[in-house]
Amino acid sequence: MAASLEKLVNELKVPPGRQIDLKVDFDPGYTGHIISKEDAQEQLVAGIQELAEGQDKLYAQDTYALFINLQAMDAAGKDSTIKHVMSGVNPQGVLVKSFKVPSEEELDHDYLWRNFLELPERGNIGIFNRSYYEEVLVVRVHPDLLERQKLPPRLKGHDIWERRYEEINNFEKYLTDNGIIVLKFFLNVSKEIQKKRFLERIDQPDKNWKFSAADVLERRHWDAYMDAYNEMFNHTSTSWAPWYIIPADHKWFTRLAVVSVINHTLDGLKLAYPKVSPEQKAALKKAKEEMEQEESGPAQPARIKKKRNR
Numbered sequence: 001m002a003a004s005l006e007k008l009v010n011e012l013k014v015p016p017g018r019q020i021d022l023k024v025d026f027d028p029g030y031t032g033h034i035i036s037k038e039d040a041q042e043q044l045v046a047g048i049q050e051l052a053e054g055q056d057k058l059y060a061q062d063t064y065a066l067f068i069n070l071q072a073m074d075a076a077g078k079d080s081t082i083k084h085v086m087s088g089v090n091p092q093g094v095l096v097k098s099f100k101v102p103s104e105e106e107l108d109h110d111y112l113w114r115n116f117l118e119l120p121e122r123g124n125i126g127i128f129n130r131s132y133y134e135e136v137l138v139v140r141v142h143p144d145l146l147e148r149q150k151l152p153p154r155l156k157g158h159d160i161w162e163r164r165y166e167e168i169n170n171f172e173k174y175l176t177d178n179g180i181i182v183l184k185f186f187l188n189v190s191k192e193i194q195k196k197r198f199l200e201r202i203d204q205p206d207k208n209w210k211f212s213a214a215d216v217l218e219r220r221h222w223d224a225y226m227d228a229y230n231e232m233f234n235h236t237s238t239s240w241a242p243w244y245i246i247p248a249d250h251k252w253f254t255r256l257a258v259v260s261v262i263n264h265t266l267d268g269l270k271l272a273y274p275k276v277s278p279e280q281k282a283a284l285k286k287a288k289e290e291m292e293q294e295e296s297g298p299a300q301p302a303r304i305k306k307k308r309n310r
């Protein structure tokens with residue numbers, strides 16, 4: 001990976017243990033040191049190719065899983081980022097799960113339960129389009145959602161958010177200690193660009209399906225969401241599962257940034273194809289010889305007899 005992209009990856013990371021202020025420290029319109037959109041597109045193509053190669057090894061090695069968490073305000077580009085960044089990978093090794101408002105059955109369990117069920121298996125990439133992080137975001141912004149959660153009353157106090165941060169950190173530590181590598185992206189779109197994209201969804205008939213009136217209602221809570229995000233970053237960006245805040249006002253840049261962080265992470269795993277033992281090598285040689293003999297050997301006698309006319 002180019003040194004400039006390595007530098008970028010570092011810039012986008014929320015430094016574990018340091019307090020950040022989303023508004024001050026992370027600009028949604030940032031485009032790094034990339035000179036032009038064309039330049040970024042070229043680098044994206046190379047990044048997608050690199051990811052395909054990384055995924056092939058991840059799959060073959062069957063030791064690690066890559067678990068990607070995507071969070072964002074509406075219209076930040078989660079769906080299109082997944083579509084573009086994953087366009088080169090083998091579909092057999094990737095699974096995307098979108099988490100919506102929990103069902104009755106899900107509410108009868110602890111909040112991590114439904115997430116556990118969808119975690120990627122070794123060798124695979126699993127993408128959560130929203131996740132348990134909603135439990136300290138939308139649930140915090142809308143207290144009635146917490147009311148629905150059937151928790152014992154004494155566990156619904158103000159300390160619930162701190163407790164959830166700790167539970168999430170422990171959960172992610174458990175995963176990384178078991179070879180499930182955790183990556184977390186926040187697609188950081190500005191309020192102005194969200195508005196622009198919502199208006200496009202309303203004005204362009206082929207984008208109408210993407211728009212929901214509820215999205216505009218959520219937009220009213222923008223500041224409360226930003227506060228919840230800020231606090232979440234400051235509690236859950238850990239050395240084992242750091243957050244990356246991805247500028248999302250320019251989609252072409254968002255994609256390049258995301259693929260670069262993924263490639264950087266896979267690189268750090270020092271993935272390799274499994275080593276073949278001497279016995280396996282001997283077996284491969286034998287199989288090859290057998291097939292070569294087949295081709296050069298005598299023609300097989302025809303076994304199909306002509307039907308006799310009676």
Ligand code: ATP
Nearest residue numbers: 074078099100101102129130131134135138139145
């Ligand atoms: P998206 O908005 O992610 O692109 P979508 O528009 O297709 O997806 P929505 O119907 O908006 O689908 O579903 C996502 C909604 O579910 C979001 O508003 C989100 O806040 C909510 N949600 C997700 N997880 C939870 C949760 N644990 N508790 C409450 N609400 C949740």
Ligand code: MG
Nearest residue numbers: 074075212215
């Ligand atoms: Mg939505």
